Amino acid sequence: MEIKSEIVSRQTIKPSNPTPPHLKTFKLSLLDQLTPGVHGNMTFFYPSNNTIDSIAEDFSDKSKLLQESISKTLSLFYPLGGRFKDAATIDCNDEGTFFVESKVNIQLSEFLNRPDFNLMDHFLPTTDHKTTELSNGAMFLVRITSFTCGGVAVSLSLTHKLADMSALLALLQSWSSICHGLSYPVTPDLMGEKFLAPNDQLSAMSSSVNIDAEKFVMRRFVFGESKIAELKAKVDQEFREVMQSHPSRVEVVLALIWKCAVANKKQKTGSVGPTALFQAVNLRTRMSPPLPDTAFGNFIWPFMVLAKEEKDLELHELVIQMRKSFNEFNNTTANMFRGEGAPLAVMGALKERGEFFRNNREMTVYKCSSWCRFPLYDTDFGWGKPLWLVSINKMVSNTIALADTRSGDGIEALLTLDEEEMALFEQNEELLKYATLNPSINA
Numbered sequence: 001m002e003i004k005s006e007i008v009s010r011q012t013i014k015p016s017n018p019t020p021p022h023l024k025t026f027k028l029s030l031l032d033q034l035t036p037g038v039h040g041n042m043t044f045f046y047p048s049n050n051t052i053d054s055i056a057e058d059f060s061d062k063s064k065l066l067q068e069s070i071s072k073t074l075s076l077f078y079p080l081g082g083r084f085k086d087a088a089t090i091d092c093n094d095e096g097t098f099f100v101e102s103k104v105n106i107q108l109s110e111f112l113n114r115p116d117f118n119l120m121d122h123f124l125p126t127t128d129h130k131t132t133e134l135s136n137g138a139m140f141l142v143r144i145t146s147f148t149c150g151g152v153a154v155s156l157s158l159t160h161k162l163a164d165m166s167a168l169l170a171l172l173q174s175w176s177s178i179c180h181g182l183s184y185p186v187t188p189d190l191m192g193e194k195f196l197a198p199n200d201q202l203s204a205m206s207s208s209v210n211i212d213a214e215k216f217v218m219r220r221f222v223f224g225e226s227k228i229a230e231l232k233a234k235v236d237q238e239f240r241e242v243m244q245s246h247p248s249r250v251e252v253v254l255a256l257i258w259k260c261a262v263a264n265k266k267q268k269t270g271s272v273g274p275t276a277l278f279q280a281v282n283l284r285t286r287m288s289p290p291l292p293d294t295a296f297g298n299f300i301w302p303f304m305v306l307a308k309e310e311k312d313l314e315l316h317e318l319v320i321q322m323r324k325s326f327n328e329f330n331n332t333t334a335n336m337f338r339g340e341g342a343p344l345a346v347m348g349a350l351k352e353r354g355e356f357f358r359n360n361r362e363m364t365v366y367k368c369s370s371w372c373r374f375p376l377y378d379t380d381f382g383w384g385k386p387l388w389l390v391s392i393n394k395m396v397s398n399t400i401a402l403a404d405t406r407s408g409d410g411i412e413a414l415l416t417l418d419e420e421e422m423a424l425f426e427q428n429e430e431l432l433k434y435a436t437l438n439p440s441i442n443a
Helices: 030-034 052-076 108-113 117-122 129-134 165-179 225-243 249-269 315-337 342-359 419-425
Strands: 005-013 025-027 039-046 083-086 089-091 097-104 140-146 152-159 216-223 275-282 300-307 364-370 388-390 399-404 411-418
Touching: 005 052, 005 129, 030 342, 039 108, 052 097, 052 140, 052 152, 052 165, 097 129, 117 216, 216 225, 216 419, 225 249, 225 315, 249 275, 249 315, 249 364, 249 399, 249 411, 249 419, 275 315, 300 315, 315 342, 411 419
Parallel strands: 097 140, 275 364, 364 399
Antiparallel strands: 005 097, 025 089, 039 152, 039 388, 083 089, 140 152, 216 411, 275 300, 399 411
């Protein structure tokens, strides 16, 4: 499919109310400081509910509504309207966010029939060179794109330094409720240094494990409800014997993807060395006392699951190890972020992880984030819920992102792998028994 896109307008949107003088400087938490300085993105696709005659007018109304509501939302999430002063400080100077209007020459149903990730640049605000230049270090960028049928894509790009997935959800809930005219939208708990003071000795460093590939590709695999039930049944007996409970949807899907990815690595290189899976955990509810869901910033930390030998890669073994590692994380690690000793404990854990990788250079590492159970499909700016939503990873290979399907009972896996390994992965028979490669959204 070929797409032609055209940028209609670009502009800065400032907060509706200026940030008070006593809030002009915002210090990041240590966890924010350790987060990579990249922008995450998410794009929502909405169908048209208008006649052809009113498409241009309708698009103009939608764009205006988004612009006005962003201005009000920025007053609540005021650091997002500022600019970085240094690695741990934001100058909340109300320079604002950046907003782009564009249009494409195809119908939404054409794109959603077989979504092509190579064409996603037409919707993202950060892939246009001029926009990046003009946005002047904006931490929050939005692009609305109109399709010829009147459907729209709303795409946002947000600095990871200030927001994990829960924080993004709080922002979306607040923004969409302002679009609906609610007087009391969700307000963020902007904790920053009050949660965990930043380390002045650190420059803009990252705690992430970067697995860069020469050339990597992204693919989408969908696991339906019945196939997930089959996967669960396959490992349930062994899992119950050891853990006295049942495996989760995410555990079985993730275990299968990991197992198949390692099998392809072996096919490519001829051997299987040790492998590790890092899975991000939301700390808010797992600390004592817990933090509110609206705590804005990065409150995630990964736990590691190891598979040293080929026998560890049996599906039931992987699922059992995942649960054991997760339980251990909840019982011991989650609370190291609280109290006076927290900064030292975090830096110690980071150092330990660094040493682990130095001592295990041959290890194949995968990283996973799960957004399952996040009500992202409830994001309604005033014209209904989205048909589909997606986040594009252009940074790092060997990553797995899991999200609910629109119906809520299936799982959509977005996977990035080395190009050669992905070619094998797409043909993996064990995987294709349970997953469908990039099915139509229109179905």
